[in-house]
Amino acid sequence: APAGWDISTGSSSVDIAILDSGVDPSHPDLAGKLLPGFNFVFNNTDTHDVTGHGTKVAGSAAAMGNNGTGVAGVAWNNQIMPLVIADSTGYATYSRMASAITYAADHGVRIINLSYGGSTTSSTLQNAV
Structure with a gap:
């Protein structure tokens, strides 16, 4: 990351959707970097982390840099849109993944991080991508 930061620290005009917990x-x-998101588990706007994984992923992507706290994300100038697709056990469905991908794209998000996979194919997920 330090060598990359010589080239770019990200852009506040390019949002990153974190599809996770x-x-x-x-x-x-991360406070102050979060855009309004959505919770596809409970169909509401509560995007608080239920397992801790999504916060770690968001930090890797865009934690504030040069603030003397914690770590710096790869693209620390970017904003994060949290989209909850996983329940408190960490389980996520293809339909929630697809809905979140569509939601992010419909809201102009240019980068989507999805740290989940599955053991079968899904035309619903493939069509969303």
Whole structure:
């Protein structure tokens, strides 16, 4: 990342959707960087992290840099849109993944991170992508 930061630290005009377990809105490296998102598990706007995984992924992608706290994300100037697709056990369905991909694209998000996979194919997921 340090060599990459000599080239770019990201762009505030390019949003990153994190399709995961949510993001902790009080995390010191992420607070103030979160866009409104959606929870596809409960069909509401509560995007608090239910397992901690989504917060870690969001931090790797875009945690604030040069603030003397925690770590710096690869693209620390980008904003994060948390989209909850996983329940408290970490389970996510293809339909929630597809809905979140479509939601992100419909809201102009240019980068989508999805840290999940499955053991079968899904035409619903493939069509969303």
